[in-house]
Amino acid sequence: MAQGAGRYHIAFAIPACAMSRVVNIAAYKFVTLDALPALREHLLTRAEALSLKGTILLAPEGINVFLAGEAEAVDAMLAEMSALPAIGPLEVKYSDSASVPFGRLRVRIKREIIRMDHPAIRPGKGRAPSVDSQTLARWLAQGADDEGRPLALLDTRNDFEVDAGTFDGAIDWRLQRFTQFPAAFDAHRAELEGKTVVSFCTGGIRCEKAALYMQDAGLQHTYQLEGGILKYFEETGGVGYTGGCFVFDARETLDAALAPRPLGAQAA
Known part of the structure; x- marks a missing residue:
């Protein structure tokens, strides 16, 4: 059915088809964020410790995530982000691959997590x-x-x-x-x-x-x-x-x- 405002689905259980391979996740959430430099350092440190690669974009309007790694590491990173009051639960899309499709890890602060140049769109x-x-x-x-x-x-x-x-x-x-x-x-x-x-x-x-x-x-x-x-x-x-x-x-x-x-x- 058609959905109204404010719906987000908590999804931490990784599908069985992905368990034996590299897990890739894509997730975003529009939510007001502040103290972005401190949040960036926290997420970067945690993702590095879990040997994840990919990109996390942070902006005052929210977060956009593309990460890949071992299933347990991905699960831990999702739990870490969901536990932060500023972010909370994320709706996650999963896929798998034979190897990590990202060359490095980046956590970046941007003006918008997807640029539209229309500040009224919030x-x-x-x-x-x-x-x-x-x-x-x-x-x-x-x-x-x-x-x-x-x-x-x-x-x-x-x-x-x-x-x-x-x-x-x-x-x-x-x-x-x-x-x-x-x-x-x-x-x-x-x-x-x-x-x-x-x-x-x-x-x-x-x-x-x-x-x-x-x-x-x-x-x-x-x-x-x-x-x-x-x-x-x-x-x-x-x-x-x-x-x-x-x-x-x-x-x-x-x-x-x-x-x-x-x-x-x-x-x-």
Whole structure:
């Protein structure tokens, strides 16, 4: 069913399929953070001690996490972050790989965890409505939402990510960076009127801001895909999606089973 504001799922149990290999996690949360230098040092020290690699981004608007390592180490890091009152529980997307797909560990402080250059868009103050994977799969099969309204899937990722794979029939504005989304929406808004619009991205972070922007602009029936493409793959097997999902690590793309997929295989 469509989800309202404030929903986060605590997920620490690592799937059995990942236990014998390197565990990769992707997670984010829009939450007001301060004392960022001290938080950075704390998370960096802990992640180094656990021999994890990847990237943690911190900003006043929240945290964005991409880490990989042994299952026990990943589990410990998630427990560490969830125990911090400033962060709390995270919704986590899991995948596995034969080796660690990151070359090093970085914990960085940024102005935004995903840059949009619209300070008025504050997901931490309240989320846009979301739709879960099973509901979207049903809408795709129906060709409309549950009220019979036409469906528009809006890909909020960069053009090269879309080229690796996307939902069949999705709208692609050929974005080169996410800061171009507001202007692209303003130019194409009329095409979305009267439809149920579901914005989507890799893990949920960009489509969450995109949905809020469209909602603030007064577009009705606007949703974000809860958990993004990765959660959709995990929960539906990727029905209605062609190609792979680009990820920003050495694996390059993942297939609907969340296994590495060579970029050359995207058209299969």
